[in-house]
Amino acid sequence: MKSLMIGNMAIARGAYEAGVTVAAAYPGTPSTEIVENISRFEGVYAEWSPNEKVALEVGFGASLGGARTLVAMKHVGVNVAADPLYTLSYTGVNGGLVLVSADDPGMHSSQNEQDNRGYGRFAKLLVIEPSDSQEALDFTREAFDLSEQYDTPVMLRVTTRLCHSQSLVQPGEKLDRPLKEYKKNEAKYVMLPGFARLRHLEVEKRMAALREYVEESPLNRIEWGDRNIGIITSGIPYQYVKEVMPEVSALKLGTVNPLPEKLIRSFASQVKKLYVVEELEPVIEEQLKAWGIEVTGKSVLPRTGEYSPELLEELLLGVPAPSGYQLDESIPARPPLLCPGCPHRGVFYVLKRKRLTVTGDIGCYTLGALKPLGAMDTTLCMGASIGAALGLEKARGPESARKTVAVIGDSTFVHSGITPLIDTVYNRGNTTVMILDNGTTAMTGHQDHPATGRTITEEETSRLDLEALARAVGVKRVRKVDPLRIGELEKALDEELSHDGPSVILATRPCALIDKSPKPSLYIDEDKCKGCKICIKLGCTGVYWVQEEKKARINPDLCQGCGLCIDVCKFDAVLERGAN
Amino acid sequence: MAADTTNILIVGVGGQGTLLASRVLAQAAVAQGHDVKVSEIHGMAQRGGSVVSQVRYGPKIFSPIIKRGDADVIMAFEKLEAARYLPFLKKGGLMVINTDRIDPLPVMSGEVAYPEKLEEKIARVVPKTISLDATGIAAGCGTSRAANIVLVGLVGRALGFPLDALEEAVRGLVPQKVVDINIKALNAGWNYVDNDLISMVRD
Ligand SMILES: Cc1ncc(C[n+]2csc(CCOP(=O)(O)OP(=O)(O)O)c2C)c(N)n1
Ligand code: SF4
Ligand code: SF4
Numbered sequence: 001m002k003s004l005m006i007g008n009m010a011i012a013r014g015a016y017e018a019g020v021t022v023a024a025a026y027p028g029t030p031s032t033e034i035v036e037n038i039s040r041f042e043g044v045y046a047e048w049s050p051n052e053k054v055a056l057e058v059g060f061g062a063s064l065g066g067a068r069t070l071v072a073m074k075h076v077g078v079n080v081a082a083d084p085l086y087t088l089s090y091t092g093v094n095g096g097l098v099l100v101s102a103d104d105p106g107m108h109s110s111q112n113e114q115d116n117r118g119y120g121r122f123a124k125l126l127v128i129e130p131s132d133s134q135e136a137l138d139f140t141r142e143a144f145d146l147s148e149q150y151d152t153p154v155m156l157r158v159t160t161r162l163c164h165s166q167s168l169v170q171p172g173e174k175l176d177r178p179l180k181e182y183k184k185n186e187a188k189y190v191m192l193p194g195f196a197r198l199r200h201l202e203v204e205k206r207m208a209a210l211r212e213y214v215e216e217s218p219l220n221r222i223e224w225g226d227r228n229i230g231i232i233t234s235g236i237p238y239q240y241v242k243e244v245m246p247e248v249s250a251l252k253l254g255t256v257n258p259l260p261e262k263l264i265r266s267f268a269s270q271v272k273k274l275y276v277v278e279e280l281e282p283v284i285e286e287q288l289k290a291w292g293i294e295v296t297g298k299s300v301l302p303r304t305g306e307y308s309p310e311l312l313e314e315l316l317l318g319v320p321a322p323s324g325y326q327l328d329e330s331i332p333a334r335p336p337l338l339c340p341g342c343p344h345r346g347v348f349y350v351l352k353r354k355r356l357t358v359t360g361d362i363g364c365y366t367l368g369a370l371k372p373l374g375a376m377d378t379t380l381c382m383g384a385s386i387g388a389a390l391g392l393e394k395a396r397g398p399e400s401a402r403k404t405v406a407v408i409g410d411s412t413f414v415h416s417g418i419t420p421l422i423d424t425v426y427n428r429g430n431t432t433v434m435i436l437d438n439g440t441t442a443m444t445g446h447q448d449h450p451a452t453g454r455t456i457t458e459e460e461t462s463r464l465d466l467e468a469l470a471r472a473v474g475v476k477r478v479r480k481v482d483p484l485r486i487g488e489l490e491k492a493l494d495e496e497l498s499h500d501g502p503s504v505i506l507a508t509r510p511c512a513l514i515d516k517s518p519k520p521s522l523y524i525d526e527d528k529c530k531g532c533k534i535c536i537k538l539g540c541t542g543v544y545w546v547q548e549e550k551k552a553r554i555n556p557d558l559c560q561g562c563g564l565c566i567d568v569c570k571f572d573a574v575l576e577r578g579a580n
Numbered sequence: 581m582a583a584d585t586t587n588i589l590i591v592g593v594g595g596q597g598t599l600l601a602s603r604v605l606a607q608a609a610v611a612q613g614h615d616v617k618v619s620e621i622h623g624m625a626q627r628g629g630s631v632v633s634q635v636r637y638g639p640k641i642f643s644p645i646i647k648r649g650d651a652d653v654i655m656a657f658e659k660l661e662a663a664r665y666l667p668f669l670k671k672g673g674l675m676v677i678n679t680d681r682i683d684p685l686p687v688m689s690g691e692v693a694y695p696e697k698l699e700e701k702i703a704r705v706v707p708k709t710i711s712l713d714a715t716g717i718a719a720g721c722g723t724s725r726a727a728n729i730v731l732v733g734l735v736g737r738a739l740g741f742p743l744d745a746l747e748e749a750v751r752g753l754v755p756q757k758v759v760d761i762n763i764k765a766l767n768a769g770w771n772y773v774d775n776d777l778i779s780m781v782r783d
Contacts, residue, residue, distance in 0.1 A: 004606055004616060029622055108621065132617075165644035166606060166618040236644075243643040310647045322649030324667040325705050331664045332692045334684035336594065336629035367627065372689055445622070536689050541628060544683060545690040 005169045007162040010133035011100060012037035013169070014140025015070045018096070019177030020044060022062035024055040026415065027444040028074030029109035030163035031102035035072050036447075039456045048447055048456045051382075051415040052077035056084045056099065063097040064189065066180030068144050072100040075116045076381065080416070082119070085153070089123045090199040091189050092151035092206075095180050096144035099125075100156045105279040106306030108160050111362065111381065113304070115280035120155055120257030124203050126210055127155040127257035128219055129235045133167040139219065139254060141172070150206055150213070157256065159279065161236045161306070211258045219254025222267055230271025232264065232284060232295075236307075237277045243309045244317065259287050268293050275316065279307050338367050340542035341512035341519070341560025343438050343483045347407065348373040349538055349568070350489045356405050356497075359392065361385040361417075363409035364442045364511075372539045376407070383408070383416025389431040390424050401430035402497050408433065411441035411449045414464065418473070424502045425474035432496045433504045435466060436483070438511040446514055470504040477503035484509055486567040512560050519561035521577040522554050528573035535565040535574065585638035586739060587646045591665045592657030593682050594631045597728035600753060601655065602633040604732050607749035608741050609637035619644040630661055630684075653739065655731050657714075658682050659698040666702065674781050675706045676735055678714040678727055708781055710734070712772060718765050723758070726765035733769025738781045743770055 005013065011034050015023065023046040025035035039046035049055035052073040059071035073081060078101050085099070101119070104110040120127030126146060130139040136158065143154040187195050214220065225247050233241050234253040241250055251267045253259070268274050268288075276285040276297040285297035300315050301307070310321035338345050348368035351358050352375035360366060360376035361384060369376035378388055389406035408417045413435050424431050441447040448454040453463030470478045477499060481492045489507070496503040509515075524535075524543075531550040535543050542559030543552055554565075554574070566574040588605060592598045599620055606618045614637035621631050634646045648667055653674045656662030662677045669675055677699050687694045695701075703709040712734070718726040729750060736746045746766055754762045773781075 002610075004603075004610060004618065006620065033622075161619065161644060164620045164622050166603075166616070166620070167641075167644070168610065168616060239642040239644065246642075308645060308647070309643045313647070321647055322671070324649030324651075324671070325669050327663050327666050327701060327705060329663060329695050329698075329701060331660060332684050332686045332694070334593065334628075334630040334660065334664075336627035337685055339627065364627065372685075533690070539685060539689070541683075541685070541688060544688040547690055547693075 002168040002170045004166040005133045006033065006164055006166050007130070007133050007136045007158060008033035008164070009037050010136035010169050011140050011156065011158070012041070013171055014137035015098070016041045016044065017137070017172050017174050018141045018144040019068050019175040020070050020144070021067045021179070022059070022069045023047075023071070024049045024058040025072040026050070026052045026055055026077060027441050027447045028077050028102070029444055030104060030160040031072045031074045031077070031100060032444050032447070033163070034100055035070070035456070038070065046456050048449060050450055052081040053084060056081040056088070059097055059099070060084060060088055060091070063093045063095045065095070065182050067095045068177065069095055069097050070100065071097070072102070074110065075101055075103040075114055076110065076112065078116050078119055085119070086123045087191050088153050089125055090191055090196055090203055092202070093147055093153060094182065096147035097153045098140065098143045098147060098156055099153055100158065102163050103157065103159045103280070105159055111379065113280060115283065116155070117157055117256050117283045118281060120157075121283070124207055125155045125257065126150065126152055126255065127157050128254055129157045129256050130162065130254070131235050131238045131252070132162070133165070133169045135254070136162060137169055137171065142219065150210055152206055152210070157235070159236055207258060211261070214255040214258055214260040215262050217255050217260070220260055220263060221252050223250045223252065225249045227270060228272045229275065230267060230273070231275045231277055232267070233277040234284070235279070237279055240307055240309045240312050241277055244313045253284070256283065259284060261291060264288065265291070265293065268295070277301065277307070277312065335370060336367060337370070337539060337541065338364065339512050340540050340558045341562040343507070343509035343511065344368060344436055345373070345538055345540060346483050346486055346489060346564050346567075347434065347436060347507055348375040349564070350486060350493065351375040351405060351407070354490075354493065357392070357400070357403055359385045359388040359404065359406045361408040361412050362443070363412055363436070365407065365409055365436050372537050382412050383420060386417055386420035386424060386431065386433055389433070390420065390427065390429040393429055393431065398430055398500075401432070404431065405493070405497070406431055406433045408435055410435055410437040410439065410451050410466065413466065414450050418469070421470065421475065421502070421504070422473045429502055430500055431502050432493070433502070435504060435506050437466060437506050437508040440511050440514055442511045442513070446511065466506055475502050475504050477501065478506070480506045480508050482509055483507035484562050484564055486564070512562070520563070521556060522559055522561050522566070522574055523556070523577055524552055524554050525573050525575055526551055528571050530571050530573070532570065534568050534570065538564055538568065540564070585636060585641065587651045587670075588635040588653045588655060588735065589646055589651040589665060589668050590633045590635065590655045590657075591661040592631055593661065594628050596657045597725065598631055598633050598657060601728040601732050602635050603753055604729070604746065604749045605635050605736065606637070607752060608736060608745045609635070611745045611748065612741065614638060615641045617641045617644040630664060632665065653735055655735050657728065657731070660684065660694065662702060663695065663698050666706070669706065673706075673708065674738060675702060675709045676731060677702065677709065677711045678731060679711050680715050680727070710773070710777070714769070717768050717772070721764040721768055722761035726762050729762045729765040730769035730772070733766040734772050737770045737773055738778060743767075746770075
């Protein structure tokens with residue numbers, strides 16, 4: 001029977017049906033649910049790796065070992081995994097290896113909107129792109145066969161709208177596939193220059209074979225209609241094309257690298273006006289132009305952001321979208337914010353008060369950059385905070401290190417914060433690093449990581465001790481604080497910033513959404529509240545301002561009783577119910 | 581866009597249960613033999629930000645997202661969000677507003693005011709507006725958290741779904757121990773509209 005599945009679940013199901021027995025990933029929206037779902041299937045080993053590079057290396061080993069293997073990550077994760085990826089293209093595979101790259105046009109949850117189809121071209125991979133959940137399942141299954149047949153890692157490229165849209169899926173039977181034999185083969189798997197040169201020739205042969213394959217691939221199809229307009233498209237934009245221009249002729253590409261030249265030429269020659277509809281980069285369009293095919297794409301459609309049906313209607317058909325109803329009212333924005341009781345809040349409150357320069361990182365705590373906390377100077381990519389602080393110090397002199405703090409989450413620190421910390425010690429930096437240890441990867445939906453001591457299937461395992469790790473790399477000053485105690489935080493920062501040499505402050509307190517400890521019930525004594533609004537500056541939805549009374553009040557439905565506003569209130573107006 | 585397609589836009593604040601509401605309606609639509617697509621928001625926006633999920637059903641659905649001005653129904657879990665997404669409602673479409681008020685940060689901090697009498701202002705421009713205290717109704721059924729299912733009951737009836745299809749979808753999607761409360765909430769939403777209101781909506 002058909003059932004509704006989000007794209008990510010369909011990919012997981014497709015992998016399972018194809019006989020995958022190893023899966024590895026580091027979480028990242030919109031990819032997270034893929035390996036999360038695979039981990040729930042019987043007979044599959046799944047892991048959260050510390051980062052994407054490791055995930056792909058585990059995938060490499062598993063493939064060598066004969067297993068069909070899936071590795072999943074968000075688009076920027078592929079940058080981290082790019083080093084093994086480019087050379088994996090040379091070694092090829094044993095068991096089929098599929099890398100899912102989940103791109104994020106529109107940046108729903110990302111720091112950039114890079115188009116990872118580009119990797120296909122440069123790393124010389126077969127890249128395939130589904131356009132709904134059924135195809136996500138079917139293409140994933142197919143990808144494993146293709147990977148083995150052409151001895152190549154296959155990139156399954158998806159986008160947020162596919163990952164997180166549900167559509168109907170007919171699941172299939174699980175393939176019974178024995179583990180392939182592992183054979184030592186240094187000429188294929190040891191990429192010394194002498195061997196690699198030979199493998200590069202093989203890669204070019206493979207690309208030639210793949211160029212043949214894509215001409216006949218069932219993943220591409222032409223849907224003939226009105227031949228005045230022909231549209232070449234793939235992925236989710238195909239759905240938008242069908243929605244607003246069901247009558248035109250469409251070449252729907254499932255293989256986006258390499259592209260089927262003959263098929264495209266034949267399609268192009270049979271339509272009057274040819275368009276390419278692709279989100280982000282003109283990957284298909286530029287190839288067509290290189291082949292001398294006349295085509296319209298980015299001259300009318302944007303290179304930025306996510307597409308939508310109304311965008312195509314407007315820019316291709318010249319029809320303005322219906323205006324709908326209008327209200328003459330200005331609607332206040334509703335930006336995301338740290339949860340009530342979030343352990344990160346106090347940290348940014350203190351950093352702001354101290355007017356420190358804060359090199360930041362990526363996680364829930366990046367919201368500390370927004371008003372009213374507004375205490376972050378930089379966010380580049382995962383792990384960048386520590387290196388950036390060192391660079392800032394080297395540019396501006398050691399004095400500047402007394403006013404600079406690098407702030408990084410626990411999952412992010414394990415992902416890519418350890419090597420820059422080593423750099424800081426090695427090159428005599430003076431950075432104060434704050435690790436916000438909330439015991440989870442909160443941003444992406446609370447996944448475990450090496451420092452939580454639990455695996456993806458919630459089994460107990462050896463727990464990475466961050467304090468011991470910091471000492472082991474040579475940081476002499478390592479201390480723990482409770483980030484909900486303002487005084488403790490201030491003292492720790494004052495001492496570590498004034499001290500020469502690197503230090504690490506571990507701000508340890510579980511994320512409010514996973515903390516199950518009992519919460520005190522708080523209220524604000526109206527007589528004591530002087531209306532100074534200092535608690536409001538915490539930016540917590542648990543406490544709000546009553547304009548008519550010029551006083552703050554606690555919302556008992558939202559307040560988590562973390563006590564931060566007790567700490568900041570100078571008039572002792574925040575009190576605990578039941579206590580005297 | 582095909583006239584036989586129904587588009588439901590579900591808007592609210594991260595954490596209000598918009599995802600579950602969209603899944604229940606989608607499941608019920610599948611049981612009625614429709615092609616269905618649902619678009620959800622995961623990730624950053626869930627941290628108390630403005631969230632939207634979209635359900636589309638009919639004989640054949642392509643796009644998982646709804647065009648501006650093309651939603652047959654907007655189910656708003658919060659007033660401000662109803663106003664924010666109003667331009668997505670089709671002329672003649674139905675606006676269902678839960679009268680909950682959740683202040684966004686700029687309001688909480690006293691920077692800007694929460695617009696007054698929003699549901700009245702919306703009702704003035706949208707003839708088919710239904711406002712209700714779904715959160716209060718849900719609380720009466722056992723938990724205010726089931727406000728999403730109260731709204732599903734109401735909208736499901738307005739769209740002509742059979743009650744048992746909705747009930748079955750709820751049973752399949754909520755945790756076992758809260759099934760009874762949610763079925764009660766669904767029925768409360770279903771019974772909130774009388775026949776006059778239904779004929780107004782289906783006009
Ligand atoms: C290379 C890369 N992989 C994954 C992500 C997605 N991502 C953003 S922040 C984050 C981790 C957040 O965890 P943590 O550092 O512990 O902070 P928290 O959210 O718990 O506060 C992840 C996985 C990313 N942005 N870049
Ligand atoms: S999920 Fe946890 S870490 Fe993220 S904002 Fe909420 S309380 Fe803070
Ligand atoms: S104690 Fe204050 S800061 Fe903490 S959750 Fe409650 S209102 Fe927010």
